[in-house]
Amino acid sequence: MKLIVNGEALEVEATTLEALLKELDYEGGWLATALNGDVVPAAGRAEFRLSEGDRIEILSPMQGG
Amino acid sequence: MFDLLGTKLASRLLLGTARYPSPAILADAVRASGTSVVTVSLRREMAGGRAGEQFWSLIRSLGVRVLPNTAGCHSVKEAVTTAKMAREVFGTSWIKLEVIGNHDTLQPDVFGLVEAARILCQDGFSVFPYTTDDLVVAERLLEAGCKVLMPWCAPIGSALGPVNIMALRSLRGHFPDVPLIVDAGLGRPSHAATVMELGFDAVLLNTAVAKAADPVGMARAFSKAVDAGREAYGSGLLEPRDVAVPSTPTIGRAVFS
Numbered sequence: 005m006k007l008i009v010n011g012e013a014l015e016v017e018a019t020t021l022e023a024l025l026k027e028l029d030y031e032g033g034w035l036a037t038a039l040n041g042d043v044v045p046a047a048g049r050a051e052f053r054l055s056e057g058d059r060i061e062i063l064s065p066m067q068g069g
Numbered sequence: 070m071f072d073l074l075g076t077k078l079a080s081r082l083l084l085g086t087a088r089y090p091s092p093a094i095l096a097d098a099v100r101a102s103g104t105s106v107v108t109v110s111l112r113r114e115m116a117g118g119r120a121g122e123q124f125w126s127l128i129r130s131l132g133v134r135v136l137p138n139t140a141g142c143h144s145v146k147e148a149v150t151t152a153k154m155a156r157e158v159f160g161t162s163w164i165k166l167e168v169i170g171n172h173d174t175l176q177p178d179v180f181g182l183v184e185a186a187r188i189l190c191q192d193g194f195s196v197f198p199y200t201t202d203d204l205v206v207a208e209r210l211l212e213a214g215c216k217v218l219m220p221w222c223a224p225i226g227s228a229l230g231p232v233n234i235m236a237l238r239s240l241r242g243h244f245p246d247v248p249l250i251v252d253a254g255l256g257r258p259s260h261a262a263t264v265m266e267l268g269f270d271a272v273l274l275n276t277a278v279a280k281a282a283d284p285v286g287m288a289r290a291f292s293k294a295v296d297a298g299r300e301a302y303g304s305g306l307l308e309p310r311d312v313a314v315p316s317t318p319t320i321g322r323a324v325f326s
Binding site for chain 1: 078085086087089095102108109110111112113114115116117118119120121122124125128137138147148150153154155157158159225236237291
């Protein structure tokens with residue numbers, strides 16, 4: 005399936021958001037995810053089915069002013 | 070102690086965590102400032118990356134409260150989504166709400182800001198809106214549910230200091246009971262002291278400390294300036310006048326001719 009992850013086009017095997025994080029080597033409780041502009045809480049990632057062309061954002065804490 | 074939305078804070082200085090020469094200097098500057106609250110952000114993490122984990126671990130070790138921001142958001146939708154993601158990651162409903170309207174001045178889009186503030190307040194957030202010094206916008210933000218306001222005193226990172234004292238005075242005068250935090254534009258400790266003397270409750274700064282030749286020394290200097298300005302405000306400042314008034318008593322003065 006083709007997805008856009010953090011602005012980059014990728015071909016992946018994963019069909020859920022949780023599986024996608026594992027496949028791309030993302031792990032940790034400090035990550036936040038959004039799909040097509042809406043938040044997907046950590047608790048909802050396992051059952052969240054991905055669709056062709058979905059845009060996913062994976063964010064983590066960073067310096068800020 | 071400074072009561073901010075029911076939270077007792079030891080310091081009236083809030084400090085940003087960006088643009089320091091190194092994580093170690095950031096940590097030392099935070100300690101030297103005596104701050105109780107630092108601002109943080111969310112950014113894209115690289116696959117397999119651990120940058121976010123390392124930063125978050127450093128911040129947690131400092132024992133301070135965090136105020137996540139929505140920096141870089143240019144639309145209501147972006148800001149609201151970022152705020153919700155920040156709440157989950159940082160475990161706080163405090164959010165410094167930024168909706169940027171102009172690329173050059175980083176001036177807030179105050180229309181989008183009010184709209185986003187309303188949505189987030191209804192969702193249980195404590196919204197700290199990064200706004201201009203406009204009185205009417207401030208009123209709209211309070212109507213939207215904000216309990217605190219964060220007007221700029223000059224554009225972010227400009228180091229210009231308070232460019233419109235009259236507007237800042239007006240905000241303080243109209244909202245005596247609302248916590249007002251000057252956010253953005255402070256360049257020198259004397260700028261911080263000036264706005265604190267006007268009766269502002271706190272200041273939030275980043276670049277002036279982070280980009281100083283010695284961020285740790287500058288953090289300490291700002292801390293003293295904030296305390297000095299606050300104490301001066303509480304002690305009753307002398308109003309300026311156009312004529313001289315002798316400070317030494319004139320009664321009993323010797324007459325030699």
